[in-house]
Amino acid sequence: MSTSRATAILLAKELRLEFRTRELLSATIVFALVVVVLFSFAFDPTAAESRRYGPGLLWISFLFAGSLMLNPSFARERLNDTIDALRMAPISPFAILSAKMLANFIFMSVVEVVLVPVFSVLYNVSLAGVAGRLILVLALGTIGLTVTGTVFSAISSHARLRELLLPLLLLPILTPLLIAAVEATASLLVEDPELDRTWVALLAGFDIVFLTASWLLCDYLIEE
């Protein structure tokens, strides 16, 4: 059974499970919205300030929401020991890991698709003309978030205090991603938007480094 085929089968299972109840997705979207609203109480943004602080606020709400959403990824598999059923099947451990990474990427993307328009309305930031480039930045940032987050979900699913541990492990690791994503997004929200290549390169570099590390270390993550 090839890894890509196994990944596809497991991805279908992940999506089916989530879209049946949609609990996790809706809770995550609402949480991200709450963060966005809370920030509006912290400062009362003028248009210029929105453009300055907006990208940071957007990405922080994604990171917070993401680190809560990623927890159940592996924690769910401990119910009825379904993770053991997957480990017994003749598939590679990377198929299990990458199916979850892909599923989490899709879920986070759904959250972002809802949140970005809401953000642009609430903070009066226009996204016209930069949508395509913004999607690129969002995608690269989300890849980094979900790759590392899924790995740490596998780690924290075995630990106590896992709801606290996951953000604790994840957020410091993601600081380069946060900086790069915020700067890249900010470069798109100015009067004369131009996508800053350096930051995009950093985002891509982050993604490649951690995707490779996950692939190399996946056996240790999925084992007993």
Next chain:
Amino acid sequence: MKVRYSSTVFVAGLIFFAGYAALFIAPDEKTMHAIQRIFYFHLPSWIAMFTALSVVFVANVAYLATRKPTWDALGVSGTEAAVVCCTIGLATGPLWAKPVWGIWWTWDARLTTTFILWLLYISYLLLRGLLDDPERKATFSAVFGIFAFLDAPLVYVSNRLWRTQHPQPVIGGGNGSGLDPAMGKVLLLCVIAVMGVMIIILLDRYRLEKLRQEFEELRLEYETLNLEPASIGKERP
């Protein structure tokens, strides 16, 4: 035993002498005067910290490759030593910055990277505390340690790039640049002394960890020899 005692005494002596040298022998710095002397411990603790972290990375990779508990013991020892040095560095920095630049802290690349590394390696220790099974603890902390080490350069680069876009007051411009030879000698002495302290801490912690592992082995042997079903009723995984 003798080696341990004598080396600890030696390093202690070295550190006292280094302290004395930093306070009294080193020439007075032109602009910052007395407060600059913190630099003699501030910089060496960074150097010691990075050395410790490299040791941790090697230990992490080696553990995953060989599964020998020795490497795990080295990993946790190195991390604790690194966290100690890092804390010293982070604490002495503001003590220096405030009188000199009037600010306690700034988010420049070096400081920010160090702060994040400090957080990451404290999380490493917290993770270990929250995992029960020793093998799983060793494996997962090795994986996390590798991720943290890979992240470090990315953190530094991103902060540097960010800093060129958002200029901050330059700190540490005098580190190593145009050093008076007398200062240089004192600095070297302090680097050696602080590295010595770090190594002593690391080795002592390593010894402690190895002793703990040995104790567990002996306890198991004892239980087996007694042929009691002593394991029934004990903590089950």
Next chain:
Amino acid sequence: MSATHHTSAVAAPSLGLSFAGVEKRFGSFVALRSITLQIDPGEFVALLGPNGAGKTTLLRIAALLASPTRGTVQFTDGAKSYESSGLLKVKWKLGMVGHTTLLYDDLSASENLTLFAQLYGLDDVSVRVSNAMKSCGLDSRAGSLVRTFSRGMRQRLAIARALLHGPRILLLDEPAAGLDRQGLAWFGGTLERLRSDGCTVLMSTHARNESLELATRAVVLTAGTVQDDSGPRGDPRPLLALLRAGA
């Protein structure tokens, strides 16, 4: 080699397994102390012993879910033996019924079976799944979520899941627990059919389990060691009788 039964002509070669000096520790807790046991292809081994003796741990190691702290596990089909790197091939032929159901509560019964049929690369997935559902008597509830099932129904589905890909070694951890009379009858019949097909079975059992008369061998585990073994050619009944009487 045990040949006291008729092997079906089209059955795939059976697998035997052997434990050599297997020790398993969880931190300071020793679950298994140096187990050496050889199980020939086609044997039906009843694994007996009190709670905490290590039966579940032994089965998990056989299922490749856990690796021994010391010692090795090997699988052999008479001609070749598989260990370490060759173990992926063995996974196709392993089936396990564990302490927990190994099923997704939020998927339907047929979705669960379909998932595993696909993961094991089976042909005619929908046909196989519907046959399995009919066989275990759950086809009227094929579309219901597993979380709505009773204990007995979940156990039946768990067993059906383990058998779906036609394993040649079956590892059963108290498989009859929770089964009702109908389920037990079905399970007994299934086991008998598998045994006559030459499937190797290692079944841990704690109490009176109707299928024990199928066993060709009894191994008693106590505090992580093999206390008694009726052997591949011996008579398991005395040891089994002890179980029925006391433990």
